[in-house]
Amino acid sequence: MNAFSYARPRALAEALRMLRNGAIALAGGTDLVGLMKDGLARPASLVDLTGIEGLRGWSHGKGRGLRIGALxxxxELETSDALAKTMPILRESLRDAATVQLRTMGTVGGNLLQRNRCWYFRDEGTVCWLKGGSRCFAIDGENRYHAIIGAQECVIVSPSDLVPALLAYDAEIALTSSRGTRxxxxxxLFVAPHGRERREHALRPGELITEVxxxxxxxxxxxxxxxxxxxxAWSFALVSVAAAAKIERGVARDVRLIMGGVAPVPWRVSAAExxxxxxxxxxxxxxxxxxxVLAGAxxxxxxxxxxxxxxxxxxxxLRSLVA
Ligand SMILES: Cc1cc2nc3c(=O)[nH]c(=O)nc-3n(C[C@H](O)[C@H](O)[C@H](O)COP(=O)(O)OP(=O)(O)OC[C@H]3O[C@@H](n4cnc5c(N)ncnc54)[C@H](O)[C@@H]3O)c2cc1C
Ligand code: SF4
Structure with missing residues (x-):
């Protein structure tokens, strides 16, 4: 691991100033620290976000929707009985995500921004297309866990369990940086790597997710x-599905169908919905x-x-929505 400086500010403004100067955000560290140990991330400085109290917890104001702090x-989402009444799919999606230790350290923001699990990507010595090389080794190599749909130069799959569940409920994110909020x-947020886009997320440099x-x-x-x-246990999805709908007199409205583990981004096909x-x-x-959904596989x-x-x-x- 390379040498790096470390700071744990209490104020968001201070964290944003450090990020503007090139520091990298650290939340639970369950993905980032692994990437650093493997030589895949080499930040010169880390800003630990866990000291910023205002970014933790969730609230549901009647009529104003649900807000979940990125930290x-x-x-906390998995074990809250109150949240399980408001949005039960969150508990369902997290129950089999990683391990209880990882779910205790891992945060919402970090889960959305975790990197892919392609074994060629995770191997420090392999310079594949996503890491700036000329070819994807998975396309003709070991590809049991890779994409079946929606991939171009890189056949990674979207790894998160939480993301499909949030997308099935039309989630949005709030972002902030020293240049403002959006x-x-x-x-x-999710980018299928292709052409010049050798990345997985559309976050801008110096930007933080503050809320879902x-x-x-x-x-x-x-x-x-x-x-x-x-x-x-302790296993990423081979395939996952989040399905949601309003059921009115036995009939489905506002149907959402999102898949994980099949494409470089969470996979949604409007025609199926x-x-x-x-x-x-x-x-x-x-x-x-x-x-x-699988027509183009x-x-x-x-x-x-x-x-x-x-x-x-x-x-x-889908059947379970009316069971
Ligand atoms: C063995 C193992 C098994 C796993 N299995 C699963 C699984 O089955 N399902 C699943 O969904 N996940 C799984 N994971 C992934 C795990 O859920 C993530 O590592 C975790 O959610 C990341 O959160 P974190 O807070 O630790 O993020 P960190 O590691 O601290 O950060 C991850 C990335 O997000 C950035 N970041 C973090 N927070 C913010 C923010 N608020 N704003 C901007 N950038 C931010 C960091 O800079 C970094 O790039 C597994 C991980 C491991 C190690
Ligand atoms: S799937 Fe993507 S990350 Fe994996 S080897 Fe191919 S280019 Fe690299």
Missing amino acids: TPLV QMKLAD RVPEAALARRGTYLKAMDRK KALEGTTLDDAACADAADR TPLRDNGYKVTLARELVRRA
């Missing part, structure tokens, strides 16, 4: 999160939606199994 530990749809916001209207949806893993509007989410409609040598898995997981997730 909130994942375990808000964006959470979906716009879920609009009140979305909280009326029923939601579910399903995750397929190759072992029962539209086809489900006004249906009773019967078996035929759910199977049809699953086909639409082009699996690699070792990951054809993901197509079958994804299709079945989508069908089950």
Whole structure:
């Protein structure tokens, strides 16, 4: 690991000043420190955000939606009974994410911004396309865990369990830097690496995520999160699905269907959601939606199994909304 300076400011303004001067944000450190140990991140200075109290916790003002501070530990979202009543999908999505130790250290902001788990990427000595090299080693190499859809030069998959759940509820994020604040749809944070875009996130240099916001209207949806893993614990999703809809007199409205583990970004196909509007989410409609979501899938040598898995997981997730 390279030598670096470390600061733990109490005020957001101080943290932003340090970030403007090139420091890198540190939250729970569960991803960043691993990247540093492996020589994949070499920050000259770190700004530890955990001393900034105003960025932790969540609140739900009736009619004003849900707000979750970016520094909130994942375990807090998972264990809060009050939050489980407001937005049960959060607990569902986090239950099988990493381990309880990692969920205790890991934060919401860090989870959204975690880097991909491609083994070529995580190997310090391998300079693949995403790291500035000329080729992706996964496309013709070991690609059991890689993308089946939506990928171009780089076949990573979106690793987060929390993200699909938040996207199914139309989440937005608040961002701040020394140049000001802005808000964006959470979906716009994610970049499928291609062309000159050799990155996974659309965060600007020196910018922090301060908050995740879920609009009140979305909280009326029923939601579910399903995750397929190759072992029962400590495992990233082979495929995951977040499904949500308002169920009015047995009929689905405002359907959302987001997949993790299949594409470089959380995968959403509007045509599949539209086809489900006004249906009773019967078996035929759910199977049809699953086909639409995976219509463009082009699996690699070792990951054809993901197509079958994804299709079945989508069908089950949708059916469970009316079970
Ligand atoms: C063994 C293992 C298994 C795992 N399994 C899963 C899993 O099954 N599902 C899953 O979803 N995740 C999994 N993870 C990932 C884990 O959830 C993330 O490492 C964690 O959420 C990152 O949060 P953190 O606070 O520790 O982030 P850090 O490591 O501190 O930071 C990660 C990145 O985010 C940036 N950052 C952090 N907060 C902010 C902010 N507020 N604004 C701007 N930038 C910020 C940092 O600069 C850094 O680039 C696993 C991790 C490990 C090590
Ligand atoms: S999938 Fe992306 S990160 Fe992995 S080897 Fe290919 S270019 Fe690199």
